[in-house]
Amino acid sequence: MEKMPEHVHEGAHGYSVPNPVEPREDFADRWRERPELATKFFDWLKRLGEDLREADSVRGLDHVVSRLSESFGEGPVAKAAGQLGDEYRRARERGALGFAGTTGLISTSGRTPVRDHDFYGEVS
Numbered sequence: 737m738e739k740m741p742e743h744v745h746e747g748a749h750g751y752s753v754p755n756p757v758e759p760r761e762d763f764a765d766r767w768r769e770r771p772e773l774a775t776k777f778f779d780w781l782k783r784l785g786e787d788l789r790e791a792d793s794v795r796g797l798d799h800v801v802s803r804l805s806e807s808f809g810e811g812p813v814a815k816a817a818g819q820l821g822d823e824y825r826r827a828r829e830r831g832a833l834g835f836a837g838t839t840g841l842i843s844t845s846g847r848t849p850v851r852d853h854d855f856y857g858e859v860s
Contacts, residue, residue: 737788740781750774783807797821828852 745752750768755761767774787807791800797817805813824842827833828850835841835848842850 737784
């Protein structure tokens with residue numbers, strides 16, 4: 737997201753956003769006839785950056801989900817969070833999920849294994 741402005745070029749004929757797969761295509765071609773579209777794009781990009789930075793500042797997946805749901809809607813965010821939770825569960829079940837003591841993060845690169853468990857506190 738932070739590098740998106742690097743792909744927007746402003747020249748004598750206005751803005752251009754070349755398609756990296758098909759350079760003859762310009763994603764911003766309508767901006768020349770409708771300059772308000774460029775303004776809306778840059779406003780959206782600014783809001784997106786603010787929303788993502790704010791979501792990054794909260795701790796706990798439930799809080800991140802709550803914050804991102806305000807911006808992107810509950811459905812897509814809940815789906816993404818569910819997929820992330822499923823991936824963490826699968827990693828824990830195969831013994832690939834660990835706790836990093838120095839940062840407190842749980843990831844596949846953590847050194848202290850997270851033991852498989854159920855949600856009632858019983859260790860498998």
